[in-house]
Amino acid sequence: MDISRHLAWGEVKEHKRIYGIIIVVISLTMTSFMLENAYLNYMMQVVNDTTKIITADVIIANSDYTIRDLYGTGCELRNAGEIADRIERELPGYETSIRVTAQGTYGIGAAGEGADACSIQGIDPLDDSISDIRSKIVEGRFFKEDDPILRGHTPFYIKIRGPGSLPDFTYGTGQRLLKNEKPYPIIVGATAAKLHPSLIKVGKTLDLTISMSGRETSYAGITVKIIGLYESGTPTLDAIVWFMHVDSLREIKGYGNITGRDWYIPGVGTFRGFNPIEIDRKRGDVVLVKAPEPFYQLDPIGYSEEVKKKICSIVPNLKVFSWHDFLVYIAGSMQDVVTLMVWGSMAVTLFLCGATIKYVMDSIILRKTREIGSLKAFGARDRLIFKIFLYQGLFIGIIAGVVGIIVSVIVMNLVSWYGLSMEFIAGTQLDIGFIVNWITILVALLLPIILSVLAAAFPAKKAAGLSPVEALRKGELSL
Amino acid sequence: MSKSYDPIIRLEHVSKVYNEYGTKVLALDDISLEISRGEFVSIVGPSGCGKSTMLHCMGLLDRPSSGTIYIEGKDTSKISGKEIALFRGYRLGFVFQNYNLIPRLTVLENVMLPGLIMGKNKKDVEHRAYTLLRETGISHRADHRGIHLSGGEQQKVAIARALINNPVIVLADEPTGALDTKNSLDIMNLLSKINREKRVTFIVVSHDNNISRYGNRKILLKDGKITEDIKKKNRRKYEHT
Incomplete structure (x- = not known):
């Protein structure tokens, strides 16, 4: 020595x-x-893991989108399919998923229960690698192929032209199921079930009033059946985020070729009939982007910013949020x-x-x-x-x-x-x-x-x- | 092989002034002196006469305010701090009044210390340390810690330590100052023996005039000046009365 x-x-x-x-x-x-x-x-x-259920690594939305809209109140992202394809083409190794979102209210009029809100995320069960809800189910089950994802008809649809400069008012579907109709399957957070034990149980049907695209004052009343409960790891998120099949939400929001006859009543609006809708899978509200796993995981926030920057360079005119942006929104800078x-x-x-x-x-x-x-x-x-x-x-x-x-x-x-x-x-x-x-x-x-x-x-x-x-x-x- | 210089130490008009609380104190006053190889020099004088200052200057622990000190013909005022450290390590050995053994080290480790500081091979240093401990009669305490030894034993360890790097000069500052008469006698006999057998130059500073009996040269200092410089023809054996 x-x-x-x-x-x-x-x-x-x-x-x-x-x-x-x-x-x-x-x-x-x-x-x-x-x-x-x-x-x-x-x-x-x-x-991070739970935040990414909503945002993946980054989320692309309309230019007038705010981070609040990630809870489901946002409007349609035009050319969502094209944007998703472009991202995957220009950034090899990146995965995309088109998501349709909505905001729901339930428990209206239920005896002994207060009304509550939920953010509904429309996911594709065949391409669920981004959210991986399947692995988070704690009770009930995930979506199945024979689930009544589509009701097979165009929801009852009324569009009333707004007088003057006021926006049009649109109302879709009926609150009560028609004969032989089955409710849309839905997966709910376990915390929500604990908060509303009489309303939320696996196998129970529930009426939901959905605000489909907040800025256009569009609503729908639908019936859902709770098929499963999930736990993401963050109970706060599990209280408010619910998952439906993306095509169910497309049908509810009318993302497809709506056929049928219109009846126009002067001074009232247009009524559309009960004809089937051809779902357009290229349409959606946001595009989720999952970046390849980084070689190192020392600075996940820095990596998410890096991914965000890359996506911004491809879609400069659209809003891009990273999971960290969302985290800061829900938890502030507490961390x-x-x-x-x-x-x-x-x-x-x-x-x-x-x-x-x-x-x-x-x-x-x-x-x-x-x-x-x-x-x-x-x-x-x-x-x-x-x-x-x-x-x-x-x-x-x-x-x-x-x-x-x-x-x-x-x-x-x-x-x-x-x-x-x-x-x-x-x-x-x-x-x-x-x-x-x-x-x-x-x-x-x-x-x-x-x-x-x-x-x-x-x-x-x-x-x-x-x-x-x-x-x-x-x-x-x-x- | 190193060149043999004689005189081994030469002081030319060496003065040392201390500044203590704004007052200048002249510790050495224009000292000129030559010491030959193998000499046993006793520097004696009353307390405060400058003998320790002179030893420190000759041991390159302190620099004179003026004048020049030559060791083995080398002008020490012209060598750098790093060279001075090397010079001290390789050419000089020190024995202190309070032994200055490092208490947490064993006797053997204390003796080895200057060798290891100079970066020598540990095995060689250890071997030499054992030899020196045998020569100084303290090898049986090699594994003891220094503080557990008596004053006389500690000083023997300090002498062995001073010799570990084969110095040409050993400078001893009051080596018997903390010892009783019997141990003082032992230590002076040991120093004298080493001086005779190894031809190492010894410069011993003491306030005790009896010490001067041992050397073959006695330098008396007073008020920073040499007042007496006596070379003896025959070494007289120290006798305690």
Whole structure:
């Protein structure tokens, strides 16, 4: 072993009590940082995964779209099919999915229940890799081929021309099923079922009033049958986001070739009959884009921005939202604030630890002045003295970092073994989990090392700069 | 093979002035001196006469305010800090009044320390350290920690340590200052023996005039000036009364 390392290690052992305290404080700080960071990573992962049910990596919408419209109040995206094809053509490896959305209200008039709202996302069960609702079903089932996806008729459709500059009013379908008609199948969030236990159950039918495209004041009253309940991981989203077959929503919103006879009643509007609709699968409200998995997952937000930028360059005139935009919309910058607080509290503690290391080393140097003088008399150069004290900082940092990581891994395993969870809305439980990525480990290891080496550098420089004769004269008589 | 210089140390008009709280203190006043290879020089004088300052200057631990010190013919005022450190490590050995052993190291490790500082091979240094501990009669305590030894034993370890890098000059600052009479006698006999057998130049500083009996040259310092410089023809054995 290099003599400076040997002497430094001897110093650490000699002052094991005071250095031990510093190591414990730093390692506990790093443990707390690791736990908070790993938990935050886990929460981020859960929120990311669930947010992506709505947005995938990015979502393309009309230019007049706002992020609020992602809940289902938006208007049709013209040429959705063409846009989806173009994205897949120009960005190999990218997947697209056309989605139709609507906003629903249920429970109107139900005894003992308040009316509630839901965002209805029309998904294609054959191409559900983006949302992967199939894997999130906790009760009931996913869509099947023989489900009554289409009722096989054009919904009852009234369009009343708005007087003057007011918009037209459109109302589609009937609230009650006609003879032999089956309700549209729908998958509802498990939290919603807990919130409205009498209304929402697997197998139950429900009347929904749907606002199809908010800006055109279009409504429909439909009947749905709950075929399954899902859990995404974020109970808040599960309370409001429901899933229908995309073609059901196309039919309800009239995205296709509507045939039939119109009756025009002067001064009232146009009535359309009950003829079948030919669904146009190229029509939709938004296009979801899933980017290929990045090689690294260090900065998911940065990656989503990168994807967003690429999509924006292809469709510059349309609105493009990333999942992070949506996350900020639903949770604000809460996660950023928590991250900032975690780092801030760690920085304060580490600063205090650094100051303590410096203070302790200063006092050690004062006591070891004569020893430093002796080493210089024996031929030690300033650099060697500097290294002795710098290595002490390095050893403290390495031990503190490693201990911090080990303790946090033990705590994480204990929490997982015990199965801690926290309560969310409507009594839903969310497991407390941890995701440790290598950047967290790297920070937990490198930060204390950098801190203690930096803190040791100042006293080390002071020790190295001591004049040998002054050092021999001063210091303690007894070594 | 290194060139043999004589005199091994030469001081030319060396003065040292300290500035203590704004007051100038003249510690060495125009000292000129030559010390030959193999000499055993005792520098004696009352407390504050400048003998330790002179030793520190000759040991390159301190620089004189004026004048020049030549060691092995080399003008030490013209060598850099790095070279001075190397010079101290390879050519000079130090023995201190309070032994200055590093308490957490064993006796063996303490002796090896200057060799390892100079980057020498650990096995070679260890072998030489054992040899020196045998020569100084302390090898049986090689694995003990320095602080567990008596004052006399600690000083023997310090002498072995001073010799680890085969120095040409050993500078001893009050080597018996912290010892009782019997141990002082042992240490001076040991230094004298090493001086005779290894032809290493010894410069011993002491306030105790009896120490001067050992050397073959006695330099008396007073108020930073050499007042007496006596070379003896025969070395007299130290006798304790």
